[in-house]
């Protein structure tokens with residue numbers, strides 16, 4: 004794959020998002036977003052599974068201001084592999100308004116981990132989605148988890164719901180806070196009372212160190228971005244899932260735009276409308292304050308809480 008040739012069929016991020024009608028609480032954090040390159044400054048990793056369009060830190064921070072967020076958590080995207088330079092650069096130039104989640108290999112030195120910490124990194128991401136990454140042995144991941152736990156960092160895990168049973172023992176042995184990306188990608192056609200989603204809720208219920216991002220309705224939805232049946236909201240088939248998680252675990256949920264939305268081929272969400280999704284899954288001001296401010300601040304800026 005050439006460095007700059009975008010993966011065919013892959014949509015670019017939404018250029019002129021609407022202004023959300025929902026007013027975010029003061030200090031709201033977009034706790035899951037990425038930067039891509041720019042490729043000529045921060046080359047994409049040779050082992051990547053896709054080549055994205057560019058999505059720079061300046062464009063990310065313009066979106067932050069447009070939507071009304073105060074801060075970002077920039078999560079290492081798989082197209083950059085374990086080369087964290089673009090994410091670190093974004094954190095360092097944010098004036099303290101961004102923290103990061105890195106991808107690291109076992110070979111990383113303690114000094115390099117400390118450098119990441121100084122740049123604002125507070126977690127590592129372990130990815131188990133087969134279309135995105137090659138397999139990394141679990142003993143390597145556990146060793147990394149042990150080292151980063153000592154820095155007070157957490158582990159972000161990304162996996163598909165069908166893989167949770169097989170990954171359960173590994174996840175439950177992680178020695179630090181564990182944050183699940185996008186609710187563990189439930190198959191929403193199975194329904195909120197499915198065995199599959201019940202297992203995810205049990206995972207959170209039985210393990211107080213497990214948090215979840217209630218993000219990415221645009222990836223999980225089958226009904227899509229159009230409001231249907233007189234409903235006001237887009238992505239309505241995802242609402243019961245996210246709402247269940249927010250209401251049962253109000254102190255362990257995070258929300259993020261997922262901008263610039265890697266790997267979307269059927270539609271690209273208007274980020275303003277994604278923000279308008281929030282009050283459907285966190286219907287009270289108290290839940291919104293926890294989801295958007297108190298929880299991400301506790302995890303990423305504990306020194307300010």
Ligand SMILES: O=C(O)c1cc(C(=O)O)oc(=O)c1
Pocket residue numbers: 079080081082135184222261265266
């Ligand atoms: O579902 C995805 O394709 C996806 C990919 C990435 C990444 O490539 O890092 O991150 C995400 O949060 C979601």
